[in-house]
Amino acid sequence: MSFRMPRAGVAGAALALGAALVFSGCAAGGGSAASRSSAPGTDAAPTTLTVFAAASLTEAFDALAEDFEAEHPAIEVSLSYGGSVALAQQIVEGAPVDVFASAAEPPMTVVVEAGLADDPVVFATNTLELVTPAGNPAGITGLADLADPDRGIALCDPTVPCGAASDALLAQEGVTASPDTLESDVKSVLTKVVLGEVDAALVYRTDARAAGDAVEGIEVPGAASVVNRYPIAAVGAAADRDVGRAEAAADFVAFVTGEAGQSVLADAGFGAP
Amino acid sequence: MGRTGRLAWPVAVVAGVALAVLVLPLVALVVRAPWGDLADLMTRESVLQALVLSFTTATLATGACLVLGVPLAALLARAADWPTLPRRALRAAVTVPLVLPPVVGGIALLLLLGRRGLIGGALDEWFGITVPFTTGAVVLAQVFVALPFLVFAVEGALRSADRRTELAAATLGASRWQVFRFVTLPLVAPGVAAGAVLCFTRALGEFGATITFAGSLPGVTRTLPIASYLAMQSDPDEAIALALLLLAVSVIVLLGLRDRWLPGVRA
Numbered sequence: 001m002s003f004r005m006p007r008a009g010v011a012g013a014a015l016a017l018g019a020a021l022v023f024s025g026c027a028a029g030g031g032s033a034a035s036r037s038s039a040p041g042t043d044a045a046p047t048t049l050t051v052f053a054a055a056s057l058t059e060a061f062d063a064l065a066e067d068f069e070a071e072h073p074a075i076e077v078s079l080s081y082g083g084s085v086a087l088a089q090q091i092v093e094g095a096p097v098d099v100f101a102s103a104a105e106p107p108m109t110v111v112v113e114a115g116l117a118d119d120p121v122v123f124a125t126n127t128l129e130l131v132t133p134a135g136n137p138a139g140i141t142g143l144a145d146l147a148d149p150d151r152g153i154a155l156c157d158p159t160v161p162c163g164a165a166s167d168a169l170l171a172q173e174g175v176t177a178s179p180d181t182l183e184s185d186v187k188s189v190l191t192k193v194v195l196g197e198v199d200a201a202l203v204y205r206t207d208a209r210a211a212g213d214a215v216e217g218i219e220v221p222g223a224a225s226v227v228n229r230y231p232i233a234a235v236g237a238a239a240d241r242d243v244g245r246a247e248a249a250a251d252f253v254a255f256v257t258g259e260a261g262q263s264v265l266a267d268a269g270f271g272a273p
Numbered sequence: 274m275g276r277t278g279r280l281a282w283p284v285a286v287v288a289g290v291a292l293a294v295l296v297l298p299l300v301a302l303v304v305r306a307p308w309g310d311l312a313d314l315m316t317r318e319s320v321l322q323a324l325v326l327s328f329t330t331a332t333l334a335t336g337a338c339l340v341l342g343v344p345l346a347a348l349l350a351r352a353a354d355w356p357t358l359p360r361r362a363l364r365a366a367v368t369v370p371l372v373l374p375p376v377v378g379g380i381a382l383l384l385l386l387g388r389r390g391l392i393g394g395a396l397d398e399w400f401g402i403t404v405p406f407t408t409g410a411v412v413l414a415q416v417f418v419a420l421p422f423l424v425f426a427v428e429g430a431l432r433s434a435d436r437r438t439e440l441a442a443a444t445l446g447a448s449r450w451q452v453f454r455f456v457t458l459p460l461v462a463p464g465v466a467a468g469a470v471l472c473f474t475r476a477l478g479e480f481g482a483t484i485t486f487a488g489s490l491p492g493v494t495r496t497l498p499i500a501s502y503l504a505m506q507s508d509p510d511e512a513i514a515l516a517l518l519l520l521a522v523s524v525i526v527l528l529g530l531r532d533r534w535l536p537g538v539r540a
Contacts, residue, residue: 180488197387
């Protein structure tokens, strides 16, 4: 026992040291971020701007971020895409975000009401399109086919923007859909179409365009009257901690709503605000 | 045991931190739970629908795991006498779903049984059967992730069962099937039961493979974990209530299990 104890002690000390290193590592990470915030001008490291954007903005914002970084070499844009509602929820729960771009106004309202964003600006619009896998193997002809229980149909869940828009369009056209799955964001719906697992789905026009030849779009008369409005805003919680990031966030919002941003969005198929 | 009876204090401190890492998030869940509205939340139609679906599919998956897993466990136990390479390959094949991210399992299932999948393509073409987006797909996803739990529990029991009883039965004229049915199976019954319970809990918690392979439709494929994930986007209170329910079931099941059947604890 007498020679066991020191061994246990050494092992314990090693463990404690390891833990201490891990924890101090965390602390050091936090510390450097803090020092960057206190003296943004003196730090040569690029400012990282975190942008949460709706899944449907993926291709457009990838391109936008690249252009923006080219114009602002000191800023690095870190993008996170997802369902707008989930992103809004994460922001309210304290995610360190500088800019939020939502696929619809309700998720943005959640962030504004939490006191985390001011004056969101609508920067793009989008409409829905009926899509089928390449070649349209099931011979889908229009929205009415979504009511056929024998066909594989994917839609967004009504609780997320693309699902709310889908519901509005279906209601407007008097179609009661029989979906096989209700996905949590539009890209998941698109994937089911690209893989050929469903015969038809409703996605944004821009997603159909982004998917290229992998899907086939079908004009839906009436789709143009169900318009999703995309708001963007700088998010306060993260910007408060760091003047440099707040400025970068404002710059990014201005870039997206400005001429350069608008032309990228138009190329991706988005409508003007 | 005396010399290992007490831990050096740094070990105890770090162990305490580790325990906190595991337990505190769950404590937060319990603290934040909307206790006042719980009865109301739990009886919502969407919740009840997910509840019924989850318990039904997890039960079916457990049944399938029992049918498939016991023979596989017998094979695995027998493989102890095999050459190294096939023995390890078999063990790895059974273990992979345990360590694989469930989403990967879902993608793999989709590529096998999806409408354009390896087998699914033929099923669709010849029989008009599509597997994804059905309750059956949920059960398949659950079987994929839960089967190893049953196999390892039963294998452990088989290995620790007393071989001499089987030999005695054999020398007294029992056939191999009789030995298995009347000697081996009763010997390993506690292991089988424990494996089934673990299997059920794992199936109940399955999320990634299900949402990837089976989709998410209320009443058909939207199980408790998926309903909880979706509710987190629109109604966090409902999400927390659902999460609490899943946690309660898991804790009750694990508390009811004897130590020797818990994963990582070898009898």
